[in-house]
Amino acid sequence: MSFSPQISVIVPVFNAGAQLVPSIESLLKQSLADIEIIIVNDASTDSSASVIDKLAEDNANILPVHLSVNKGVHEARLAGLAKSSAPWIGFLDADDFAKPGMFETLLSSAVDYDVDIVVCGSNRVTSQRKIIAPKVRFRRSEKVLVNTFDRFCAYEFGSGMLWNKLFKRSIIEPWFDLHFPWRQSINEDLLMNIGCFYQAKSVYLCKEVLHDYVLHESSATANIPISKAYVNTYRAAALAISNFSGLGDDTLSKIIDMYRIQLSWRCYQVDNAALILSYEKELREATDVINDVFPAALALLAARPRPPVVNVELALKSLFHRCLTAVGLR
Known part of the structure; x- marks a missing residue:
């Protein structure tokens, strides 16, 4: 690496093949130039290794890491973290996209507001990047200095994904060796986030939607049985x-x-x-x-928590007002 990157972005890959290229290009086209892209090949059995090596050959800021044994996405991320060198850490999944100003906006927010973690919005999109619906959205930008861990645990910052966040290295580094006794393929990112948000003293919520989460209806995750999802989350x-x-x-x-x-x-x-x-x-x-x-x-x-109780009278009033607004009477 011939430069000192400001951000290291970890991209775990398993059998991503050619579809990896557009995602990596979204990082190469970032408005912030000083990004180290660490692509971790988790012992893929398709063309991913050659695709990664070609990308690294053509781009000096790409660092390829090839694992000889498939260990799962969490261990692949840890392998990438071990190779990282920047003072700020980000993540991207191999089939998702970072919008051109994503990491410049995250970094400037982190520096300007002097925070440990920055979180941005994300959209669910098709493979062609057509918006389906918001996945994470904040109504306004906000610096959080009080009860950061409590609010994280209440899912006020999203459901625990890594790819819409920027972490100060000192916040995430204590968890570089967060190994598990078994392979955890669901909720592994939330586990890493627990450690990071416990360490964090300040968080910035960025209202800008800077990330595209590609929803593949045919993916294994999308079609996982509820029973298996329950068991893996319990684990x-x-x-x-x-x-x-x-x-x-x-x-x-x-x-x-x-x-x-x-x-x-x-x-x-x-x-x-x-x-x-x-x-x-x-x-x-x-x-x-x-x-x-x-x-x-x-x-x-x-012991399951009770569902929230909605005041029926207030709900009806809100619905009535929305109807009046819709027909132009308010």
Whole structure:
């Protein structure tokens, strides 16, 4: 590397093939030039390795990392972090896109407002980058100095993804060795974020939508059975309880509450308990981890939070006012 990058962007890759090129080009076309792009090939079996090497050959700011054994997206990110050199760290998934001003805006916000983490908005888009719906959106930009970890645990900053954030190196570096006893393929980014937001003293929420999240209806993640999603999220909760139990009872209770909320979402609600019986080994493994650290968490995770109660009168008034506005009477 012949320059000192301001930002290292980690891109984990597994069998991305030619579709990787447009995503990497979105980084190469950034208005901020001083970006180190670390592409980690997680032992792909397609053409990804040659695609990555060609990109690195043509662009001096691309650092290729090739893993000999497929370890999953979390370990691939850790391998990229170990190679990073910049004072700020960002992420991009291999099929998503960074808008041209994304990292310049994130970095300027981080410096101008003197914060540890910057979070921006993201849109769900098709493969052709046609907007489907917002994925993360903030009504206004805001510097957060109080209750940052509480608000993170309440999902006020999004659901825990890494790719719409910029991290000060000192905030994320303590978690460069956050290894898990098993391969965690769901919620692994939230686990990294727990550590980062616990460390952070200040956060900036950027109202600009600077990231495109490509929604592939045929992807394995999109079609994962609810029973498997529940089991993998329960296992993530076990890892969170195990890895962060040393942060104190108050912090641990917030983390457990966060997973209680997540497991209450419809996409994790298993209608028939028999559907998860085939995952007995995985559930037992996770339960043993929780039991070793904080057995009471088993009961706490099972206690689902109540859904929010909406005042019917206020809801009807709001609907009435919206109707009047729609027909031009307000």
